Amino acid sequence: MSLVVKPKLPVAIRVAVTAVLAVIFLYVIPFVVPSYLVSQFATVLAFAIAIVGINLVTGFGGAITLGHAAFVALGAYTTAILVVRYGWNPYATIPVSAALSWIAGWCLGFPALRLQGLYLALGTLVLSITVPPILKRFDGFTGGVQGLNVGNPEAPAFLPLDDSQWIYFVCLVIAAALYVVARRILSGPLRRALIAARDNQLVGAVMGVDRATLTTATFAMSSLYAGVAGSLYAMIVGFVSPDTFNVMMSLSLFVGAVVGGITSLNGAIIGAMFIQFVPIWASDIDVSLGGLVFGGALIITLVVIPAGIGGLGERVFLWLCTRLGWVEGAGPVRAEAEAMGSAQNEPA
Amino acid sequence: MSLFSIKGMHAGYGARNVLHGIDLDVEERQIQVVLGANGAGKTTLLRAISGTIAREGTILFDGARIDRLSARKIVAAGVAHVPQGRGTFADLTVDENIRLGAYLRTGAEARQDRERWLTFFPRLRERLSQQAGSLSGGEQQMLAITRALMLRPRLLLLDEPSLGLAPIITQGLFKTLAAIREETGMTMLIVEQSANLALDVADSGVVLESGEIVLRDSAQNLAGNDEVRRIYLGYE
Numbered sequence: 001m002s003l004v005v006k007p008k009l010p011v012a013i014r015v016a017v018t019a020v021l022a023v024i025f026l027y028v029i030p031f032v033v034p035s036y037l038v039s040q041f042a043t044v045l046a047f048a049i050a051i052v053g054i055n056l057v058t059g060f061g062g063a064i065t066l067g068h069a070a071f072v073a074l075g076a077y078t079t080a081i082l083v084v085r086y087g088w089n090p091y092a093t094i095p096v097s098a099a100l101s102w103i104a105g106w107c108l109g110f111p112a113l114r115l116q117g118l119y120l121a122l123g124t125l126v127l128s129i130t131v132p133p134i135l136k137r138f139d140g141f142t143g144g145v146q147g148l149n150v151g152n153p154e155a156p157a158f159l160p161l162d163d164s165q166w167i168y169f170v171c172l173v174i175a176a177a178l179y180v181v182a183r184r185i186l187s188g189p190l191r192r193a194l195i196a197a198r199d200n201q202l203v204g205a206v207m208g209v210d211r212a213t214l215t216t217a218t219f220a221m222s223s224l225y226a227g228v229a230g231s232l233y234a235m236i237v238g239f240v241s242p243d244t245f246n247v248m249m250s251l252s253l254f255v256g257a258v259v260g261g262i263t264s265l266n267g268a269i270i271g272a273m274f275i276q277f278v279p280i281w282a283s284d285i286d287v288s289l290g291g292l293v294f295g296g297a298l299i300i301t302l303v304v305i306p307a308g309i310g311g312l313g314e315r316v317f318l319w320l321c322t323r324l325g326w327v328e329g330a331g332p333v334r335a336e337a338e339a340m341g342s343a344q345n346e347p348a
Numbered sequence: 349m350s351l352f353s354i355k356g357m358h359a360g361y362g363a364r365n366v367l368h369g370i371d372l373d374v375e376e377r378q379i380q381v382v383l384g385a386n387g388a389g390k391t392t393l394l395r396a397i398s399g400t401i402a403r404e405g406t407i408l409f410d411g412a413r414i415d416r417l418s419a420r421k422i423v424a425a426g427v428a429h430v431p432q433g434r435g436t437f438a439d440l441t442v443d444e445n446i447r448l449g450a451y452l453r454t455g456a457e458a459r460q461d462r463e464r465w466l467t468f469f470p471r472l473r474e475r476l477s478q479q480a481g482s483l484s485g486g487e488q489q490m491l492a493i494t495r496a497l498m499l500r501p502r503l504l505l506l507d508e509p510s511l512g513l514a515p516i517i518t519q520g521l522f523k524t525l526a527a528i529r530e531e532t533g534m535t536m537l538i539v540e541q542s543a544n545l546a547l548d549v550a551d552s553g554v555v556l557e558s559g560e561i562v563l564r565d566s567a568q569n570l571a572g573n574d575e576v577r578r579i580y581l582g583y584e
Contacts, residue, residue: 006477192448195437203435205400208423208452208499 006328007321025172030165039164039236040276045171046232047272051257052182052265053225058254059263060186061218062198064117067124068253070131071101071223073245075230080148080240081141090153094174094231101227102220109219113212128250135242147241150234171232178225182265185221194218252279255294259301260310267310350408351376351535352503357405357415359396366392368559370405374503379529379536381546381567383580384556390539391432393556394505397537398422398429409503424452428501432508432539434492438481442472445480445491449498458498465497468524486517490524497528503535510542518542522549543580547571555580 009017029041050072057065075097082088082096108127115123135142142148155166185191196204197211204211234240252275260271274297282293305312321327350373360366366389374380384390396403399419407415414422423429436445446465450458466473469490475483480491489509496504506525510518526549528534540546547553547567555563555576563576570576 189447189451192437192440192444193451195440196448196451199437199439200435202395202400202431203437205419206398206423206429206431207448207495208420210418210420 007318007326008328009321009326013326030161030168035162035164038168042164042168042171042236043233044269044272044276045168045175046229046236047253047256047275048268049175049178049232050226050229050253051260051268051271052178053222053229054253054257055263055265055268056182056185056225057218057222058257060191060194060198061215061222063112063215063219064121064254065124065219065222066121066247066250066254067127068222068226069245069247069249070124070127071104071226072230072233072249072253073131073135073242074101074104074223075227076234076240076245077135077142077148077230078227079231079234080143080150083150084143084148085141090150090235091170094228097227097231098224101230102224104227105220105223106216108223109216112219113215125247125250128245128247132242132246135245142242143240145242147239150238150240152238153235167232167236171236174228174232178228179265179268182225186265252294255298257308259297259308261308261312261314264308264310264314266314267308270309270313350374351410352537353408354397355406355408357396357403357407359392359401359403359405361392361401366559367396367403370559370561372554372561374535374537375551376535377529377533378551379526379538379549381543381550381553382537382539382556383541383543383546383553383570383576384539385579388556389559390556391507392559394429394431394507394537394539397505398427400429420452423499426500426502427505428496428499428503429505430492430496430507430509432511434485434488434511436480436483436488436491436495438479440480441477442480442483442491443476446472446476446494446498449495452499461498461500462494465494468528469494485512486514486521489513489521493521493525501534503537506536506538508539508541510540510545515542515545518545519548522546525549541580543576544571 030038033041050068053071054065054068057063078097078100079090079093082093083090112120112123136144139145152163153167153170155161155163159166161169186194193204193207193209193214196207197209197214201211230245237244256271256275257268258271259274260267260269278293278297279290282289301308307315352374354370354372357370357372358365358367370393372393382390382393392401395401397407399414399417399422403415405415406413409422409425409427412425414425414427417425437448440448443462446462447458450461471487472490472494475487480488483491489511493504493506493509509521509525513521522545525536525538529536538546538550547570550567552564552566553570554561555570563570563573565573
């Protein structure tokens with residue numbers, strides 16, 4: 001497909017899609033599905049936030065990170081320590097987690113710049129191997145192996161919600177806000193600059209893109225997303241322990257990002273559902289099946305749909321829009337451009 | 349005084365020095381061509397000027413030293429570089445590629461500039477919403493040049509714009525470059541192997557050999573120089 005179409009849906013369709021999404025997220029998930037699943041969906045939203053962070057740094061920044069769980073841990077422990085040791089209101093810890101993980105992202109992003117490709121993947125992998133032992137070592141502060149009991153925040157009395165419904169809505173609001181922020185970052189000049197720095201460093205540089213600053217900022221932003229996800233995770237589960245935030249979590253977040261679509265923000269929620277539910281379902285059938293399904297799904301995604309489920313969905317969506325004529329500047333302009341497209345393929 | 353002048357510049361990659369003391373002046377509104385065989389250091393020269401490799405020596409642009417500036421600041425000062433092999437981004441549309449050139453500026457200015465440059469490259473206007481990867485080689489070169497023009501340069505560095513293009517396309521491209529110079533007074537430094545076509549539109553030229561400038565003259569004299577004719581223009 002050489003022509004890039006901009007979808008332009010009729011108002012009725014747009015209203016209908018919004019309504020369906022609203023019903024699913026605002027009614028079906030919190031009120032129809034069984035209560036124990038509601039908090040799992042809250043976890044899905046937290047993972048989706050972390051995966052959007054991976055989309056930013058890996059999908060658009062072009063740097064493979066396998067250390068995302070370290071920043072999730074930073075966020076989760078910031079919340080846990082402030083709540084348990086200092087009696088903070090849990091919601092007030094979210095901005096602190098965000099700020100701390102952003103700063104940590106800047107500090108670690110700078111040396112990480114010197115590493116490229118495989119070396120960066122290994123460097124960040126080491127980061128996520130290091131975090132659990134460090135958390136155990138400073139047990140006076142972090143609770144060590146025992147972890148910390150954060151407790152689930154209670155729903156305000158004036159709302160007819162139970163605790164898991166409440167935390168689900170908290171996660172939904174924050175996830176929606178961060179999704180919009182990521183969308184803004186990835187539209188316009190920054191998107192072009194990121195792609196330039198990712199695909200051709202020389203051209204990026206001579207276009208005035210300062211790759212060092214841009215990559216570090218992307219890394220910091222992605223850490224911020226992971227930190228907020230960690231904060232929410234601590235509140236959903238009500239408990240943090242070092243071994244939750246191990247290499248496996250980093251890897252599964254990365255798998256979620258790939259399955260959902262590494263450059264697809266919409267796919268983040270699909271990837272998050274995948275890493276939350278598929279291992280549970282698979283191990284219901286057979287305990288050893290979890291890992292197998294996980295690995296299998298990753299391989300199938302990479303071979304069959306490298307753009308991920310979200311990427312595939314977006315492509316199908318665009319194709320549908322084109323077929324139905326729901327595109328900007330539809331009609332003669334497009335036909336003309338297509339005719340030229342076929343005429344100019346001979347070598348110059 | 350020249351718009352642009354280099355004195356005693358050394359540059360290279362890591363420990364390997366490629367340029368050994370380059371002195372070069374480019375007058376305002378001139379098109380100067382750099383000829384040389386493969387490995388003479390032509391690309392290195394342009395990369396040293398645009399600040400994308402380490403270099404030593406004095407580079408003066410519009411009276412100010414730019415040899416210590418980062419690539420970003422050199423771009424902002426008004427030196428644009430069209431790298432060899434074009435480097436257009438295949439996944440972005442033609443329009444997005446062009447807009448990338450306006451990364452350091454605001455949207456309104458970018459739209460105006462885009463309209464202006466598209467009058468020189470009308471073929472691109474027809475293809476604005478196409479993916480850049482679907483363009484022909486000549487169109488991609490036009491795109492790379494347009495993108496660099498979006499930086500509002502006063503000095504345009506072109507690294508082998510003829511690479512991989514048919515002579516007729518190259519000729520058209522050089523004519524367009526000459527027209528842009530006529531209309532805007534832009535100064536250009538063009539590295540070329542298609543010496544005869546480049547010398548047609550250039551005012552002056554230098555010959556680079558093993559990292560040193562061995563010959564400098566007007567374009568007319570160079571085109572008539574026996575040595576140059578034999579080595580670079582293919583006359584026996």
